[in-house]
Amino acid sequence: MTQQNDDPYRRAMVVVAHADDAELRCSGTVATWCKQGMEIVYVLCTDSSRGSRDRNMTPDNLAAIRVKEQRAAGKVLGLSDVVFLGYADGTLQPTLELRQDIAREIRRYKPDILICQYPMRNLMGSGYLGHPDHIAAGEAALAAVFPSARDHLIFGELLEEGFETHYVREVLIMDHPEPDRWVDVTEGVDTAIKALMAHESQAVARNAADRIHEQRKRLAEGHDMEYAETFKQFNLRVPDQT
Numbered sequence: 374m375t376q377q378n379d380d381p382y383r384r385a386m387v388v389v390a391h392a393d394d395a396e397l398r399c400s401g402t403v404a405t406w407c408k409q410g411m412e413i414v415y416v417l418c419t420d421s422s423r424g425s426r427d428r429n430m431t432p433d434n435l436a437a438i439r440v441k442e443q444r445a446a447g448k449v450l451g452l453s454d455v456v457f458l459g460y461a462d463g464t465l466q467p468t469l470e471l472r473q474d475i476a477r478e479i480r481r482y483k484p485d486i487l488i489c490q491y492p493m494r495n496l497m498g499s500g501y502l503g504h505p506d507h508i509a510a511g512e513a514a515l516a517a518v519f520p521s522a523r524d525h526l527i528f529g530e531l532l533e534e535g536f537e538t539h540y541v542r543e544v545l546i547m548d549h550p551e552p553d554r555w556v557d558v559t560e561g562v563d564t565a566i567k568a569l570m571a572h573e574s575q576a577v578a579r580n581a582a583d584r585i586h587e588q589r590k591r592l593a594e595g596h597d598m599e600y601a602e603t604f605k606q607f608n609l610r611v612p613d614q615t
Contacts, residue, residue: 382542385413386484388475388514390465390506392421392443393572397581398547399488400450400565401558401589402602407451408560414482415447415455416475418510423462424575432462438574446571449564454482465505467492467512473528475517480536486543488604489514495550511546518544519609540611549605557598562589 385406387395395403395415403413421439422432440457447455458474465471479487492511494503518541521527525538532538545554558565566585572578586600593601 382485383411384482384484385411385486385488386416386479386482387413387488388416388418388510388517389490390418390504390510391424391462392417392439393446393569393575393578394490394507395488396446396565396569396572396578397585398490399545399602399604400446400568401562401585401600402488402545402556402604403452404450404561404564404568405556405558406561408564412453413450414453414478414484415443416458416478417443417455418458418471418475418513419460419462419465419506420457421462435574436462439572442572442574446568449568449571463506465509467509467516471509471513472516472521473531475514476521476528477531477534477536479517479522479541480531480539483539484541486545487514487518487541488545488547491546491548491550491605495548507548515544540609542609542611544607544609545604546607547604549603552603552605554604554606555592555596555598555601556604557593557596557600558589558602559593559599562586562600 389395407413420436422436425435443455456478490507490511492508492515494508522539525532566582569578569581589600592603593599
């Protein structure tokens with residue numbers, strides 16, 4: 374086993390709980406990478422069917438709206454695909470079933486790098502307790518990367534389905550309280566905001582444009598960038614191909 378090789382990344386995957394999670398947190402990175410020619414796939418764990426204050430809205434109708442909005446956002450960004458796993462919104466758990474479903478998509482799309490949500494509750498700030506679905510999606514994604522997508526004896530039925538094992542070379546975790554990777558999103562931030570605006574049913578998305586600009590600009594301070602997004606970076610070990 375050796376450290377990851379130096380071949381340039383060609384494929385990326387973003388695993389999140391809900392429609393608009395990625396647009397709010399990492400779409401500047403995604404937009405920048407898409408412009409640079411990377412193939413990027415989103416994997417959404419839930420059906421996003423509960424995020425509404427409209428008492429006349431039904432879960433089925435909202436789920437259909439959120440799928441349409443996420444696909445529209447994906448077109449703005451230039452995504453290769455968007456996968457909807459369809460778990461119930463608001464009650465996501467890092468189950469073996471969810472882990473296997475994410476591992477299947479990793480084996481299918483073979484990302485070099487994967488972005489996921491922070492798998493722990495962060496109580497250092499104020500005004501936001503963290504969403505349990507985000508925590509569950511982050512934990513399941515990390516467990517899918519290692520060891521579930523990597524090892525052929527885990528979820529052997531995936532091999533029977535034709536999904537060969539895959540080694541992810543790098544993981545970036547969003548919203549980590551101690552980030553160590555800054556991505557320059559200057560060329561992608563405006564596209565990211567346009568993608569966010571596609572989530573018309575979500576007030577937080579509609580009202581976030583100015584905040585996104587301001588936040589990304591603040592994150593870039595001291596790093597020779599105009600706009601940045603931050604992550605906790607993990608370079609993973611892959612087998613020696615020589």
